[in-house]
Amino acid sequence: MDKLKIGTCWLDGCSGCHMSLLDIDEGIVAVLNKADIVFGPLVDAQEWPDGVDVALIEGAVSNQDDLKLAQTARAHSKVVVALGDCAVTGNVPSLRNGIPVRKLLERVYVEGATVRPGVPTDGVPTLLKQAEPLHSAIEVDVYVPGCPPKPNSILLVLNELLEGREPDVGSKLRFG
Amino acid sequence: MTEKVKIRIDGEVIAASAGQTILEVARANNKYIPALCYMEGLSAVGACRLCMVEVSGVGRLLPACTTPVQEGLAVATSSPQLQSYRKITLELLLVERNHVCAVCVSSGHCELQALAQDHGVTHVRYPYNYPRLTVDTTHPRYVLDHNRCVLCSRCVRTCAEIEGAHVWDIAGRGIRSRLVSELQRPWGEATTCTSCGKCVQACPTGAMAEKGWGVEEMTKKRAAVSRLTSMREGQ
Numbered sequence: 167m168d169k170l171k172i173g174t175c176w177l178d179g180c181s182g183c184h185m186s187l188l189d190i191d192e193g194i195v196a197v198l199n200k201a202d203i204v205f206g207p208l209v210d211a212q213e214w215p216d217g218v219d220v221a222l223i224e225g226a227v228s229n230q231d232d233l234k235l236a237q238t239a240r241a242h243s244k245v246v247v248a249l250g251d252c253a254v255t256g257n258v259p260s261l262r263n264g265i266p267v268r269k270l271l272e273r274v275y276v277e278g279a280t281v282r283p284g285v286p287t288d289g290v291p292t293l294l295k296q297a298e299p300l301h302s303a304i305e306v307d308v309y310v311p312g313c314p315p316k317p318n319s320i321l322l323v324l325n326e327l328l329e330g331r332e333p334d335v336g337s338k339l340r341f342g
Numbered sequence: 343m344t345e346k347v348k349i350r351i352d353g354e355v356i357a358a359s360a361g362q363t364i365l366e367v368a369r370a371n372n373k374y375i376p377a378l379c380y381m382e383g384l385s386a387v388g389a390c391r392l393c394m395v396e397v398s399g400v401g402r403l404l405p406a407c408t409t410p411v412q413e414g415l416a417v418a419t420s421s422p423q424l425q426s427y428r429k430i431t432l433e434l435l436l437v438e439r440n441h442v443c444a445v446c447v448s449s450g451h452c453e454l455q456a457l458a459q460d461h462g463v464t465h466v467r468y469p470y471n472y473p474r475l476t477v478d479t480t481h482p483r484y485v486l487d488h489n490r491c492v493l494c495s496r497c498v499r500t501c502a503e504i505e506g507a508h509v510w511d512i513a514g515r516g517i518r519s520r521l522v523s524e525l526q527r528p529w530g531e532a533t534t535c536t537s538c539g540k541c542v543q544a545c546p547t548g549a550m551a552e553k554g555w556g557v558e559e560m561t562k563k564r565a566a567v568s569r570l571t572s573m574r575e576g577q
Binding site for chain 1 (some may be wrong): 436440441442443444445446449450455456458459460461462464465466469470472473474475558
C-alpha cells in the first residue's frame, strides 16, 4: 500500500503549533511509518501537491496569501484539520480586528517608525479586513483547539485520521 | 418549619424544601445543570440562560436558578435539545466579545472556558463580533477588561449584597450593555469602592483580575465569597 500524504501549512500564527507537532517526539516515527509529510515549513516542496490525505493548517486567515494557500490546501486534500486556536478561533491575530486596516498599518509603519516611515507594499501580501478563523474561509473537517494544542492531542488526531477514523476530540481539548 | 415537597429530576424522586430553586435542589443532589451567572450566596437573576431546563407541563424552557420547586414538579436537565441550546448559548457568549484564552490571566481557571470544553465546543459556528472595548486599569490593585466580560452581574451582586457598597451596575441595553462603576466613573476614582476585591474573586472569567498576574496565573477564591453569606445566615 502506498503511504498516505500529510501536508502542513502555517498561515497567520506563531509556528507554535508546528513546534508542538515536532514535540510528539518518537511519535513521529509511527506517523512517518504510515505517511510522508509532503508539504509545509518542515519540508522543501514549493507547491501544495495533489492527493494529500491530511492537511494540518495552523494560523488565522489574515492576508491574500493565507487565503490562497488555505484554498489550495482545501482543494487538494481529503481531510482539513484546523490546528490550534488561531486557525480555530482567530485568537491573537484577531485582536487587530476592531481596528481598520489602514489605521492599523499607519499606526505601526508610519507613526511607530523611526526610520523610513511608510506602509510597505512591495513583496508583502495585502492584509484582509479581518483575521478570521479558517472555517470562515474554507470547509474544515476537524478542529483541534489549544494554544498550542498539546503534542499528545496532535498525535492522537493524526493517528486516528491515518487509520481512517474520525478523531473524537470532543471534551478533551480546550481553548488557550 | 419549611414545607417539604417531592420533585423529580431526570426521573429520580428527590425531596426538597419549598422555596428552594430547581438549581439549588439539583446541586444539593449532585445533578448537573450548567450555570454561569449563578453563584452560591448571591441572589439569582437568570441572566446567562445556561441553566434552562424542561419542566413537564410547561411549554417553554425555564431557568433552573430562578424557578422555585413545587410538589410534583418534573424536570429534565439534559435532553438533546437542551444540550444543543447550551452549546449555542456558549458559542454566542464567545462571539459577543473578544475571549482570547491564549492571552488571558484566567486561562485554565475560567468558568466560560471550562463550560465550553465540557460541552464539546471545539469551534464556534457563528461569525465573531470583534467589538472594540476598553480595559479599565485605573484601580491601583485590580483591572477590568470588558473584552472578557459576559455580563453575568456576579460582581454587581457581590458588591451590593455582600460588601454593601454597590459600586457596579450594568448600563446600556442589549449588545451595548456594559459594566460600569459609579455611573461611568473610572474604577480607580470610584469613591464608594472599598477595594475589598470580592467582585474580582466572584468574576467567572478574566474580566476582573488582580494586577500583576500573567497568563493562566489568576486563580479566584469564589467559595470564600459564597461562604460570607452562609456565615451571616447563622447570625
